[in-house]
Amino acid sequence: MAKGKLPWSKKTKLEPGVVYLKHYPSKGRAIPTERADDWDPKTQIFCERYKSGLVTEQLPKAEKVLVVGDSACGKTGLIQRYCKQSHTEKYTATVGGDFNFQPYSIFGVKFELHFWEVGGKKEVKQVSQQMYGGASAVILCFSLGEERSLHHVAEWLNDVKKENAADPAVFLVGNKSDSFHMVTDESAETVALDIKAEYFETSGRTDSGVSEVFERLAAVIFERSVREFLKVHTTENEVIEAMLAQGDHVNQTPGHGASVVDRFELQTPVLIR
Numbered sequence: 001m002a003k004g005k006l007p008w009s010k011k012t013k014l015e016p017g018v019v020y021l022k023h024y025p026s027k028g029r030a031i032p033t034e035r036a037d038d039w040d041p042k043t044q045i046f047c048e049r050y051k052s053g054l055v056t057e058q059l060p061k062a063e064k065v066l067v068v069g070d071s072a073c074g075k076t077g078l079i080q081r082y083c084k085q086s087h088t089e090k091y092t093a094t095v096g097g098d099f100n101f102q103p104y105s106i107f108g109v110k111f112e113l114h115f116w117e118v119g120g121k122k123e124v125k126q127v128s129q130q131m132y133g134g135a136s137a138v139i140l141c142f143s144l145g146e147e148r149s150l151h152h153v154a155e156w157l158n159d160v161k162k163e164n165a166a167d168p169a170v171f172l173v174g175n176k177s178d179s180f181h182m183v184t185d186e187s188a189e190t191v192a193l194d195i196k197a198e199y200f201e202t203s204g205r206t207d208s209g210v211s212e213v214f215e216r217l218a219a220v221i222f223e224r225s226v227r228e229f230l231k232v233h234t235t236e237n238e239v240i241e242a243m244l245a246q247g248d249h250v251n252q253t254p255g256h257g258a259s260v261v262d263r264f265e266l267q268t269p270v271l272i273r
């Protein structure tokens, strides 16, 4: 489905700039087996209740995603491509950090990812240390054209972990897939397994693989946020578990797991600009 097409009923009011996610985005390569490949039915029931005003406490409205990696591997390019649909050939090093965001709608519940890019140049690394805290996920970016940048991802991950007690979800991204590959699939996947990361290849220049990594990340992070919420708000968790045990509200959609939100049936992941 091409971006920007509206395949569903005109009755659903769609907002420009929002990514509407229904189907669970595909896994990356070389991932830890416990990562989900479909929506948790609990998430769907929770969203239905949340949006109907049946849940009184607030789910976090935004989650922080750190984007780190060696200088010039294409972090700014990736974020600009995804959030602004633009690409510039001219290189301007990010000094300190940079901020961007993307709103999502998941089963009618709004949330945002806030992307914090840490400039890759060694001399600005110290300054940016204070940006690292409170991250739900980290994108470890390297250039497929530069082996050294892959070898440095473990060091970047260490910097992130030092400032984050709760383990952020880790996504390894080999960028510049449009140009000559110095990094083999095997070495990238070995690193991914080592650091327990999902691995994706992208090109900020051609847009190849870009929405796949960000949308996978959005789904994983959103579900994690709902799970954390239900751990704290145990009464809501019990209500949902009772509904699941009853089972009569759940409408099985072959190939896409349990769907409780019929009116979102036609919504595939689509970005409305």
Ligand SMILES: Nc1nc2c(ncn2[C@@H]2O[C@H](COP(=O)(O)OP(=O)(O)OP(=O)(O)O)[C@@H](O)[C@H]2O)c(=O)[nH]1
Pocket: 069, 070, 071, 072, 073, 074, 075, 076, 077, 078, 088, 089, 090, 091, 092, 093, 094, 095, 118, 119, 120, 121, 175, 176, 177, 178, 179, 202, 203, 204, 205, 206
């Ligand atoms: N061929 C190719 N070039 C890219 C791609 N993405 C970015 N570039 C180029 O690589 C250079 C560096 O890109 P940036 O996005 O600024 O790199 P960065 O990782 O943000 O660099 P720092 O801010 O210094 O850490 C620029 O000249 C981009 O045009 C890509 O996918 N393919």
Ligand SMILES: [Mg+2]
Pocket: 075, 076, 077, 092, 093, 094, 117, 119, 120
């Ligand atoms: Mg940059």
